[in-house]
Amino acid sequence: MVEYSSNARNMRSSEIRRLMKLASDPSVISFAGGMPANDLFPIEIVDEIYNNLSKSVKQAALQYGPTYGYPPLIDSLKEYLRSRGLPLEGQSLLITAGAQQAINILTKVFIDPGDRVITESPAFIGALAAFNSYRANLSAIPLEDDGINIDLLEKELDARSPQIKMVYLSPYFHNPAGIIYSEQRKKEVLEMLSGRPHVLLEDDPYGELYFDEADKPLTRPMKAIADASIPICYIGSFAKIFGPGLRLGWLLGPESIVEKCEMAKQSMDACSATLSQVLTHEYLSGGKLAPYLSRLRPVYARRARLMLDALERCMPDGITWTRPRGGFYVWLSMPSGADATEVFNRSIARGAAFVIGSAFDPHGVNNNSMRLAFSFTPEEKIGKGIEIIADAIKETMQD
């Protein structure tokens, strides 16, 4: 009886939601959720921070704050971003409700229905949902081992320049592909965008989670090396380096763009949760991040190793996968024509889950692939889970 907007009519209760629900059964060995394991959260640090807050800061934590963010957190976050080589001059910072909100706000600010966004393929499911919710058209450019296919990117930029409004890239330990861009590829992308009006969304929730200190230079953001004429909106998140439940991310971008984003955010939720911001400020300014990351990195490295070893041991010929040097994910590819949903159905029946590839295809079609997250699964269950999935793949391929 009620009549929905075009935006809402475009939203569909997807197959993915059904599969994710199945995967959340606690008896299932799940590689589905892209999240930290609960036992890795720095509970003792939060306790210590909370109990050292003064009464007036606790009061501030329960009060509205400015839309752009809690001022002390803005300061400590600037300090952190400076230490990662990011430029702050002529740039503004906006605290958002996770990186998801930053992506959503930028889409609101740049996309009219029918405008075009260039994304990698595969791409982050949350970004795709935001783009679709504003009825953007998507150009999906294949991702290779060292980054986006640069020739196809150039071709698309040349062919559809007037319709293209944003280029969305996630160069560091990509979700879902698990790869990291080479220095060379980052430079090529920046050269290609130079002089064009397109905004680059550089999404970086996992860059700090390299396994090997030697790879740290690879995580240097494009925004840190680009010349200022390219409008880059650098998006980060505290989800993977503190806790996703705080729902905090940020957007660092040219002042004029961030001003528009701040207005959009004001009409969305007025400000981000102040209590979360207070705790995060104390976490950053109290020097808690670096030791926490030092504790996390070997844990995720070990989980990735266990998963890669199991894949090597169990997977049949014709199956390939990425070998991540950081982050949360392995991306597994089956021969063309194989259907990850069939594999999922067989696999979940025996107690293991993952996310099917079509969830990350900008056009929702290609499904001969899957995302395996090693971040959440207890170490002793990783081998068994991969075994189940390998068996399901073998059976599906025999049919």
Add this chain to the structure above:
Amino acid sequence: MVEYSSNARNMRSSEIRRLMKLASDPSVISFAGGMPANDLFPIEIVDEIYNNLSKSVKQAALQYGPTYGYPPLIDSLKEYLRSRGLPLEGQSLLITAGAQQAINILTKVFIDPGDRVITESPAFIGALAAFNSYRANLSAIPLEDDGINIDLLEKELDARSPQIKMVYLSPYFHNPAGIIYSEQRKKEVLEMLSGRPHVLLEDDPYGELYFDEADKPLTRPMKAIADASIPICYIGSFAKIFGPGLRLGWLLGPESIVEKCEMAKQSMDACSATLSQVLTHEYLSGGKLAPYLSRLRPVYARRARLMLDALERCMPDGITWTRPRGGFYVWLSMPSGADATEVFNRSIARGAAFVIGSAFDPHGVNNNSMRLAFSFTPEEKIGKGIEIIADAIKETMQD
């Protein structure tokens, strides 16, 4: 160089932002901010709740939760809503980042550019910002002492039925008008909407803050008395009954509508801050709300009394104001032609602030009025602040 969306081009850095910034100077006696005073927050209760959380609940508080909300909070909130007479059968609940996000999501789900929303005049500034950000057209129906002008509402509904998508009302201790709807007016509104396809947004952030127990029956939501055929989305908030810094509100509405809203929220911020939700669940389920409200109500009643007494004492002839029986606000009207911005400029120079009336005019024009919030101002400063504003009004009227 970059090209913004039509939505973003429609956002303007407003005069209001400049005035609010001036009003936030701590040396100013401010009746501008629509928020609780910091010293009223239940810090001891939050301390007690936090320190009694188990380790596993603290871990859950740092983790993603379902988009619709933290399941224990959904249960305790249902219990609370049931106690206020609200129907839950056939209805779904969505936890949002404040009532602001609930309004924004509903606008996204129902409004295409050019669709029409009926609002009261004056109306909540945050709702107007959300409607404008989706380029809705607004029909502004005058508010009277006992609710929206029912004849004009009927006329507008009849005249523009196909374009109208939502009716937005805030019946209980209205922001900014301070009035509460009579029983009669609520019934008339419901009769008028019966059989029409328009969705009613019933926004209720202040209903619990009646000054006199005898007025409690007036705060019974329309959703509690309406027949289920009218699609009512009932919006509430923990901002005024716990703390706005937690950024939590909710939406109770027909299942099919809330399902669309959940999908929209997923693409906006994935879920609301889990830590805030954990604390709020313990607050509700631990029976902390009722005693806190018993403590708050006489405080706000006293502040309102002090403001009304000062207005009576200081204001010149020709000035009228509402006499709130709850909530945070007095709405003051000057003769037509008077300009609240002029009064503001004179008043701020002497150290008192308020929000000019045009901020709450759906069309941003009428400015012979102002909103005076008594919620935030220390009692001993209320009289002095009103005196300053009265002097500024007298001077402006003499010019």
